[in-house]
Amino acid sequence: MKRKIVAVVLASTMVLGLAACGGGDAGTTDTTGGDDAAATNEAGGDDADVKEGSSDDENTLTVWTWDPNFNIYAIEKAAEIYEKDHPGFKVDVSEIKSDDIETRLTTAVSAGDLSTLPDIFLMQDNSFQKYATNYPDIFTDLTDSGIDFSQFSQAKVAYSTLDGKNYGIPFDNGTVIECLRTDMLEEAGYTIDDFTDITWSDFMEKAKVVKEKTGQPILTSQAGSPDLVMEML
Template sequence: MKKKVMTMVLAASMLLGMAGCGSSSANDSAAANGNTAGGDQAVAGTEKNDASGNAEGGSQEGTLTVWCWDSFNVDAMKEAGKLYQKDHPDVNINVVETVSSDIQTLVQTYAMSGELDALPDIFLMDDQVFAKYLQNYPDVFADLTDSGIAFADFAEAKVANSVKDGKNYGVPYDSNTVIACYRKDYLDQAGYTIDDLTDITWDRFIEIGKDVLDKTGMPMLTNVQGEPDLLNMILQSAGISVFDEDGKISLVNNDGLKEAMNVYMDLINAGILQEQTDWSGYQGSINNGTVVGTINGSWICATITSTDQAEQEGNWAVTNMPKLNDYPGATNYSAQGGSTWAISSSSKNYDLAVDFFKTTWAGSTEFYDNILSQLGAIATYLPAADSDAYNQVSDYFGGEAIYSKIVSYGSNIPTINKGIYWSEEKEALGTALTNVLNGSSDLDSAIEEAQATIEFNIGQ
């Protein structure tokens, strides 16, 4: 049987590699969620896991085994375990550090082999692929709809990532709320304040951006070349989906998509969006002060504060993103990246796992205060916005209470149908943007080619 499973693991790895699941190459692992290394706060010791067929999984009574990636997420789950153990000292929380792509491989492998008992009680899943795995391997995920978990206490758009046919299959974890971050000192040189960039349209943003560029020589924004992350943020902010109600790709004749792509091209042509060759270049442009700011998921705060340039402290400010001009339903709010917890359908500890989540991730502002102050983890749990920790000011961000602001932004994000072919959509739209910008294709032709490519790749 082990040989059979090993063969399926390798096959699944190849399939996943070809499909290209997960966050962008720029945002893998820690970068995708703003994750930074946390402390060594063991609840039950951290194991290492991989897709070699030697996975530390399975379900044992009285022990909740958890798979998640990166020390940041491991430490956050351990903090949840420590809080839960105050009133449940006999419960063991066994956190097994497992790379995101390996979790996807192992879920696929054990689902295909029918060995669901090899899965842990709880695992973390990238928001961008949650719907795909839920669609393809529904028997893996426990139905949490009637569990008593208060899903209404989380940002609706975040919850939607793990909903299928009106039923809930995941517990939201980190905030993927989009924020716009700008250097106040650069804005001041050009005669602007953060208020001038709050609740504005992209047309107004471009006007300001041109003026700031003329006066300071600094482009307003930075992005990774060929990555359509900003484009997707613009789309969701206006409630625009590139999938129809039946889950079919819908790029051609999608007026919202064309408008969003035109905004991106206007930013490039005006010289106020600087494209970088890779994620390191993106981070460097922020930390080295060669751009005014960036628009990304709230986890980008970790990158902003990681610079060793002391003069940046106190010179950053946070606001919402621009919105599409005069587009029906357009808002200044969106989402990018993030992840969600799932309970395995095979868990012997379903009731325990549910109670654990109801007590911690879905029920304790104390817990969210702890992981914010200790790890910098920002919640999508709405009640956290009223806590003392979330209303403390950040010296780095000019003495502003940015965390309560971020949580409040999350409640305004439009919910859209993201479909199950996110990775295919992302790759095709990235190629379309590149082809239009380098002049090898016009906008309509690039969109048509992108749709044809996706339809071919997914067999529609």
């Protein structure tokens, strides 16, 4: 029997989305624009503890997410609250990194078998539109689900909206702050006030001075990671 799947999107901003799973034919899925390298990986990977596929128990939902102290905690806490009015309900959570979840989604579509996918998965905002556009068979239309999307930040809702339909549930909208070394600013002839309420162009010009005076860049980023750009957006 086909089960409904929820896909969630996180990061400094994230979204929850439902996907349609089961062993049905995914041959009509448009896979253009997908990650070809990721598609060559096995869906099972090396994670022996990963629960693949939707649960056979109608009162249990399988979940793929990451971060035990935040995302997994939130999912399990939500299940506790729901279980109070729905005795016997539970979630079966597998801890999987964001990149690995995306790899598994791509692999499932490429194999034409969505039965390996869980009921709920977490996804980064910046990936949601790409996957919803290229792999529409994965997601469930939640527009008429009874969820009041007006209660969420509309910028967050937009990430999981495609052609006017809602395919995800906003999950997290984290605040981003900038932390600056005041001793380094002072060495460059600045104070924190010089970097308060300024334009990006002004920031860049002052950042060049900081680099010239101190030898250190004012911004850093992890190689191969889009986190800094995502936070700025």
